[in-house]
Amino acid sequence: MAAPVRSVLPVVLLGRGGVGRHLLRHILSCRPLHANQGVAIRVQGVVADDLHSNGFDDALLADLCAAKSAGSPLSSLLSRGQCQLFNNPEARRKVIDTASVLGKTTGLVLVDCSATYDTVGMLKDAVDRGCCVVLANKKPLTCAYEDFEKLVSNFRRIRFESTVGAGLPVIASVTRIIASGDPVSRIVGSLSGTLGYVMSELEDGKRFSEVVKTAKSLGYTEPDPRDDLSGMDVARKVESLYPSELGPDAMSTKDFLESGLVQLDKSIEERVKAASLKGNVLCYVCKIESTGCQVGLEELPKNSALGRLRGSDNVVEIYSRCYESAPLVIQGAGAGNDTTAAGVLADILDLQDLFHKTA
Amino acid sequence: MAAPVRSVLPVVLLGRGGVGRHLLRHILSCRPLHANQGVAIRVQGVVADDLHSNGFDDALLADLCAAKSAGSPLSSLLSRGQCQLFNNPEARRKVIDTASVLGKTTGLVLVDCSATYDTVGMLKDAVDRGCCVVLANKKPLTCAYEDFEKLVSNFRRIRFESTVGAGLPVIASVTRIIASGDPVSRIVGSLSGTLGYVMSELEDGKRFSEVVKTAKSLGYTEPDPRDDLSGMDVARKVESLYPSELGPDAMSTKDFLESGLVQLDKSIEERVKAASLKGNVLCYVCKIESTGCQVGLEELPKNSALGRLRGSDNVVEIYSRCYESAPLVIQGAGAGNDTTAAGVLADILDLQDLFHKTA
Numbered sequence: 001m002a003a004p005v006r007s008v009l010p011v012v013l014l015g016r017g018g019v020g021r022h023l024l025r026h027i028l029s030c031r032p033l034h035a036n037q038g039v040a041i042r043v044q045g046v047v048a049d050d051l052h053s054n055g056f057d058d059a060l061l062a063d064l065c066a067a068k069s070a071g072s073p074l075s076s077l078l079s080r081g082q083c084q085l086f087n088n089p090e091a092r093r094k095v096i097d098t099a100s101v102l103g104k105t106t107g108l109v110l111v112d113c114s115a116t117y118d119t120v121g122m123l124k125d126a127v128d129r130g131c132c133v134v135l136a137n138k139k140p141l142t143c144a145y146e147d148f149e150k151l152v153s154n155f156r157r158i159r160f161e162s163t164v165g166a167g168l169p170v171i172a173s174v175t176r177i178i179a180s181g182d183p184v185s186r187i188v189g190s191l192s193g194t195l196g197y198v199m200s201e202l203e204d205g206k207r208f209s210e211v212v213k214t215a216k217s218l219g220y221t222e223p224d225p226r227d228d229l230s231g232m233d234v235a236r237k238v239e240s241l242y243p244s245e246l247g248p249d250a251m252s253t254k255d256f257l258e259s260g261l262v263q264l265d266k267s268i269e270e271r272v273k274a275a276s277l278k279g280n281v282l283c284y285v286c287k288i289e290s291t292g293c294q295v296g297l298e299e300l301p302k303n304s305a306l307g308r309l310r311g312s313d314n315v316v317e318i319y320s321r322c323y324e325s326a327p328l329v330i331q332g333a334g335a336g337n338d339t340t341a342a343g344v345l346a347d348i349l350d351l352q353d354l355f356h357k358t359a
Numbered sequence: 360m361a362a363p364v365r366s367v368l369p370v371v372l373l374g375r376g377g378v379g380r381h382l383l384r385h386i387l388s389c390r391p392l393h394a395n396q397g398v399a400i401r402v403q404g405v406v407a408d409d410l411h412s413n414g415f416d417d418a419l420l421a422d423l424c425a426a427k428s429a430g431s432p433l434s435s436l437l438s439r440g441q442c443q444l445f446n447n448p449e450a451r452r453k454v455i456d457t458a459s460v461l462g463k464t465t466g467l468v469l470v471d472c473s474a475t476y477d478t479v480g481m482l483k484d485a486v487d488r489g490c491c492v493v494l495a496n497k498k499p500l501t502c503a504y505e506d507f508e509k510l511v512s513n514f515r516r517i518r519f520e521s522t523v524g525a526g527l528p529v530i531a532s533v534t535r536i537i538a539s540g541d542p543v544s545r546i547v548g549s550l551s552g553t554l555g556y557v558m559s560e561l562e563d564g565k566r567f568s569e570v571v572k573t574a575k576s577l578g579y580t581e582p583d584p585r586d587d588l589s590g591m592d593v594a595r596k597v598e599s600l601y602p603s604e605l606g607p608d609a610m611s612t613k614d615f616l617e618s619g620l621v622q623l624d625k626s627i628e629e630r631v632k633a634a635s636l637k638g639n640v641l642c643y644v645c646k647i648e649s650t651g652c653q654v655g656l657e658e659l660p661k662n663s664a665l666g667r668l669r670g671s672d673n674v675v676e677i678y679s680r681c682y683e684s685a686p687l688v689i690q691g692a693g694a695g696n697d698t699t700a701a702g703v704l705a706d707i708l709d710l711q712d713l714f715h716k717t718a
Contacts, residue, residue, distance in 0.1 A: 030540035037514065037538075155396065156712060167539070167681060169532045169689075176528060179396075179708045180701035181389035313685050322526060322698040323691050326672050330528075332687035339681040342539035349538045353515060353712035 006038035007352040010102055012095055014122070015114025016048045019136050019162075022341035023113060030345065039352055044098055047091050047122075048114070096125050103129035107355045109348055112137040113341075124150050127157070132354065134347045135160040136340055157354065159347035165191055165314040165334040167343030173330060177320050186319040187288040188327075193312035193335035194220045194228040195241075195284040200310050203281050208268040209261035216257070220312065220335070224253040239296025241268075241284075275299040281307045305329055365397035366711040369461055371454055373481070374473025375407045378495050378521075381700035382472060389704065398711055403457060406450050406481075407473070455484050462488035466714045468707055471496040472700075483509050486516070491713065493706045494519040495699055516713065518706035524550055524673040524693040526702030532689060536679055545678040546647040547686075552671035552694035553579045553587040554600075554643040559669050562640050567627040568620035575616070579671065579694070583612040598655025600627075600643075634658040640666045664688055 011027075013020055027041050034041060095110075102108035108131045112119050117139045127133060127150060135141065141148055141163060152158055161171045170189075177184055190196055197220055201211040212229070215221050221228045226248060229241040244250065246260040275282050280299040283306050287294045300307040309315050314334025317327040333339050370386075372379055386400050393400060454469075461467035467490045471478050476498045486492060486509060494500065500507055500522060511517055520530045529548075536543055549555055556579055560570040571588070574580050580587050585607060588600040603609065605619040634641050639658040642665050646653045659666040668674050673693025676686040692698050 026540050033538075033540055167535075168687065169528055169535060172531060172535070173528045176526075176531070176705035176709070177701070179392075180526070180704040181385050181392055182701045311685070322695070322701050326670070326692055328527065328689075328691035330687075330689055332682050333685055336681070342536070342541045342681050345539040346535035350535070 003036055003038040005035075005040050005357050007355045008040045008042060008106055008357055009109055009348060009352060009355050010042045010044050010098075010106060011109045011111055011348065012044050012098065013046045014048070014110060014112045014119050015116075015137065016046055017113065017115065018337035019340045019344065020046070020048075020113035022337045023111070023344050026341055026345050034349070039349065041348060044102075044108070045094070047095060092122060095122055096129070099126040099129040099131045103131045106357075107132060107351075109134055109351060111344060111348065112140060113344065115139065117143060120147055127151060127153065130157075132157040132159075132351050134158075134344055134351070136162040136344050138163045157351070159350055161347050162340045162343035165189075165316065165330075165332075166193075166336060166339040167346070168314055168316070168330055168332050168334060170316050170330055173328065174318060177318065177322070177328075182320045182322045184318060184320045185290065185324075186327075187286075187316065188306065188319075189286050189314065189316035190283055190306050190309055191286050191314050191316065191334065192228065192284055193314060193333075196309055196314065196334075197312045199282055199284060202268065202272045203276075208265045212261055213257065224248065224256075226253070226256060241297070271297065283307060283309070305331070362395055362397040364394075364399050364716050366714045367399045367401060367465055367716055368468055368707060368711060368714050369401045369403045369457075369465060370468045370470055370707065371403050371457065372405045373407070373469060373471045373478050374475075374496065375405055376472065376474065377696035378699045378703065379405070379407075379472035381696045382470070382703050385700055385704050393708070398708065400707060403461075403467070404453070406454060451481060454481055455488070458485040458488040458490045462490045466491060466710075468493055468710060470494075470703060470707065471499065472703065474498070476502060479506055486510060486512065489516075491516040491518075491710050493517075493703055493710070495521040495703050497522045516710070518709055520706050521699045521702035524548075524675065524689075524691075525552075525695060525698040526705065527673055527675070527689055527691050527693060529675050529689055532687065533677060536677065536681070536687075541679045541681045543677060543679045544649065544683075546645075546675065547665065547678075548645050548673065548675035549642055549665050549668055550645050550673050550675065550693065551587065551643060552673060552692075553584075555668055555673065555693075556671045558641055558643060561627065561631045562635075567624045571620055572616060583607065583615075585612070585615060600656070630656065642666060642668070664690070 013023065024043065027043065030041075099108055099110070103126070108126070110123055110126045110131055111134045112123065113136045115137055119137065120140050120143050123133055123140055124147060133151060135158070140151060141160060159171075161167065161169065164170045174184060174187070194215060197215055198208075198211050201214075202208060212221070212225050216225050226242060226246075230238065230247075242256075242260070242264060246256060246263065251260055272282055278299065279302055281302050282297050283300050285296065285298040285300070285306060302308070305315055305317060309331075312333070312335055313331060315329065315331040317329050319327045372382065383402065386402065389400075458467055458469070462485070467485070469482055469485045469490055470493045471482065472495045474496055478496065479499050479502050482492055482499055483506060492510060494517070499510060500519060518530075520526065520528065523529045533543060533546070553574060556574055557567075557570050560573075561567060571580070571584050575584050585601060585605075589597065589606075599606075601615075601619070601623060605615060605622065610619055631641055637658065638661055640661050641656050642659050644655065644657040644659070644665060661667070664674055664676060668690075671692070671694050672690060674688065674690040676688050678686045
């Protein structure tokens with residue numbers, strides 16, 4: 001038997017790629033579980049940058065829409081599985097109208113599962129209206145600093161666990177440690193599943209250019225693999241795996257894959273061999289310390305937490321007063337639409353105490 | 360500059376051993392940090408089973424009391440560093456009175472840092488009155504099943520992260536995974552820092568009886584080390600490291616340490632050697648699966664996440680749909696008053712959205 005509803009969480013979804021699609025499925029399949037806990041998630045609408053996204057399940061959208069309309073206080077953004085566009089001023093106005101009304105009454109969660117900077121304006125408007133934000137999209141956090149500050153200005157109303165290591169509880173753990181007055185001194189991680197896979201394969205003696213092409217064919221990389229190889233997906237201050245002569249300004253993705261990549265094979269092979277002679281492995285490591293943030297290739301002992309990593313797993317080591325000699329280590333799958341969407345859903349539910357039942 | 364106060368969290372502390380003491384210190388030292396986030400923790404009182412607990416800082420208590428009295432809506436349980444007793448009906452009445460008033464208005468958090476079953480009645484009364492509960496004390500969760508059910512009846516109002524692996528984010532992670540509809544199929548862990556230390560030392564060739572005595576002298580064990588060796592600290596369905604002839608019903612702690620322990624050396628040495636010949640190590644492992652829960656010694660490859668564990672670190676592997684082939688692994692210090700108290704403080708802050716500023 002379902003418990004009395006304590007929290008109703010109205011949600012507007014931005015983006016309907018793989019993560020958004022999985023999220024809607026998870027919301028639907030978790031309805032009984034959440035009802036048992038007195039929680040109801042109501043999808044108010046979907047806004048995307050492509051009306052005809054590959055494989056998006058319009059029947060599922062229609063189903064969610066029908067299920068919700070019974071209890072929704074507002075006319076839906078979504079009618080019978082139709083989706084609005086980011087760049088449509090009418091859609092944006094509808095989102096802001098919804099945010100204005102629901103932000104003051106029941107609350108509203110804007111869930112950004114897109115992969116674009118275009119949502120930042122909408123998210124800021126929603127925050128101004130007292131709404132909550134959940135991000136799988138990393139880009140709003142790497143925009144202008146004043147935009148970032150606005151988004152996190154009420155830190156209880158934003159969650160972005162899935163922007164790091166898919167659903168791995170990294171942000172939640174760091175937030176807990178900081179909140180308890182335990183100062184974090186250092187975070188070291190291998191946070192790119194793509195580059196983790198590439199490094200593992202290199203260790204096994206494969207050629208760099210072949211590994212990158214295989215990674216692309218497996219869907220592990222962005223459409224232009226240089227988005228991964230530049231390290232920009234991990235942070236700003238980075239060591240790129242290719243020189244600027246092979247960069248996007250100098251050649252196309254096609255040329256890079258066909259003739260650019262092989263030019264890198266020899267130097268990378270030499271680095272892998274040099275490391276191996278010392279019993280080390282090459283890892284693409286992200287380090288945050290008081291002196292700054294660094295991202296790049298590093299030689300690490302084969303037997304360290306990061307050196308042992310295989311395949312596309314992510315690992316993060318957190319050092320603080322309580323975790324000084326031995327760090328807090330979190331490891332696991334750091335990619336995948338299912339895992340990422342599960343992390344987004346957990347973030348939405350984590351906001352439930354800020355919401356209340358509608359009249 | 361401090362932010363406007365959004366949440367006031369009135370707290371009654373049960374127990375004032377090492378964890379309680381560290382918690383009060385953390386609360387005091389985090390005041391500026393929490394003020395910055397619009398949060399104020401107000402210690403309403405301390406209830407303990409020993410008025411003259413070793414090294415409890417009465418001046419600190421008096422300081423907390425003075426700092427809070429300015430904004431407290433109630434006369435404090437605590438006057439100038441004095442503490443009430445669990446078994447004093449007057450103290451219990453005061454806690455329940457406070458719970459009755461605050462449970463309906465601002466909310467109240469009962470924080471159990473004791474190590475006794477005696478707090479269960481008080482906790483249940485508080486839950487009935489709408490209060491929140493934070494536990495470092497494992498015992499209330501291992502009492503009668505109907506008591507357990509009452510305590511967790513509103514799952515948003517109870518936190519007990521520090522009952523597993525000190526401050527390691529195990530419960531928070533499992534809760535997130537379950538909430539997102541990702542069914543947990545298996546949890547495997549090495550969750551006793553004490554037994555982890557003992558197993559590490561055995562691997563290095565030391566004698567069981569000596570290792571246990573050293574662990575006791577280092578403060579790693581309970582006063583009667585059989586509390587650790589029996590595995591009851593980890594779960595109910597367990598393999599004890601000593602036979603019933605050496606149990607608490609058959610001999611005193613003194614006799615066990617002086618003459619009982621050495622009787623176990625030979626058989627344990629043989630098990631360690633047998634494992635080592637196969638390249639394995641002995642681990643004291645806790646396993647939860649659909650078929651039930653098991654705790655006991657197990658041979659594991661030296662190179663597995665659990666087999667690699669050294670010293671008093673804890674490690675937990677969580678398997679689910681999203682973490683199927685490679686589990687979510689959480690590892691780090693699983694003991695220590697500072698770490699445990701930090702976990703308790705993070706739990707208290709995690710309740711902040713349920714609380715609001717008092718008039």
